[in-house]
Amino acid sequence: MKEDKYDVIVVGAGIGGLVTAAYLARAGFKVLVVEKNGQPGGYCTTFNRRGFLFDTTIHAIQNCEEGSILHKIFFELDLQSDINLIRPNPTDTIITSSKRIDVVHDIEKTTMSFQKAYPRDSLAIQKFFTIISKNEFIRIYSKFRKKTFAEVLNTYFLEKELRLIFAMFLGNIGSLPENTSAITAFALLKKFIVSGGYYPKGGMQTIPDSIVAMFEKKGGKIILKTEVKQIIISRGKVCGVECSNGRLIKSKYVVANVDIKQAFTKLLKVENESEAFSKRLDSMQPTYSIYILYVLLKKSFKDLL
Structure with missing residues (x-):
């Protein structure tokens, strides 16, 4: 039985775990990342079939503009030359049985x-996009703070199909309109529709x-295909x-880049846990499952439209 020792062990090589590990290694800590899957990235991974690349989950990222959090991370970790971000236009194309809607980098054209x-909802669409595109948070908050996104959609739009299209964007966070506050939905739609998405050249796996390359360059180590069974606690300390x-x-610290319920019910064996914390943990519900279909086409997508 092999025994090693690190300053910090990061459980899970999703983006959150990798960025945490990279910053720690950059600061001079001896860091190990342990990942149960065969490749790092979590939801931000890519696989190859017949020479075609498929992104497993994430198909676009936001907050990449200069001054944004991702721009800051890429700069501080010196990743600008390794990650070449492009901005597809349109960002999304919505196709129904009889309609096509392009979400482009121009809010007026998208509107x-x-x-x-949906001409019947033309005026409502204009008002809706005005709400999500303008920086009037205080006015919006006071008006919509007690409403769900479902209530807003049902109030604004006559067309059921249109309501479903706007609700579809919540799939990015695994939520439903009736369970999502209007304020949260507006913030998400502003990122998805108004700001648009970015895509890394070569696929999300890049x-x-x-x-990982930067992390290892700084002395970090990553182990794949290895699952952490539990976080060890001795005398009240990890x-x-x-x-x-x-x-x-062994390590002085452990970062669990997993969901909180898994961390406290599977990885940690905490004694004398407070009743209030246990109730709060039990009340947490996982997000909804999402089915994704990966398809290979004989013709280019443009030729099929």
């Missing part, structure tokens, strides 16, 4: 595209791969992890 597809293969790895 007109929706209005052309992002985690670039972070002291490492035990892997499912029996390997014990």
Whole structure:
């Protein structure tokens, strides 16, 4: 049974875990990342079939403009030359049985595209896009703070199909309109529709791969295909992890880049947990499952439209 020791162990090589590990390694800590899957990246991964690349989950990212959080991370981790972000236009194309709507980098053109597809709701569409595109948070908050997104959609739009299209964007966070506040939905739609998305040249896998390369360059180590069985606690302090293969790895600190319920019910064996915390943990519900279909086409997408 092999035993190692690190300053910090990061459980899970999703983007959050990798960025945390990269910053720690950059600061001089001895860091190990342990990932149960065969490739790093979590939702931000890519696989190859017959020479075609498929992104497993994430198909666009936001907050990449200069001054944004991702721009700052890429700059501080010196990833600008490794991650080449492009901005597809349109960002999204919505196709129904009889309509096509392009979401482009021009809010007026996007608005007109929706209005052309749903003329009965033309005025409501204009008002709706005005709400999500303008920086009038205080006025919007006071008016919509107690409303769900479902209530807003039902109030504004006559066309059921249009309501479903706007609700579809919440799939990016695994939520439904009736369970999402209007304010949260407006913020998301502003990012998805108004700001648009960015895409890394070469596929989403280039992002985690670039972070891993920088992390290893700074002395970090990553182990794949290894699942952490539990976080070890001794005398009230974290002291490492035990892997499912029996390997014990010691550390001063552990970062659990997993969901909170898994961290506290599976990885941590905490004694004398407060009743209030237990109730809060039990009340947390996972997001909804999403089915994704990956399709290979004989013709280019443009030729099929």
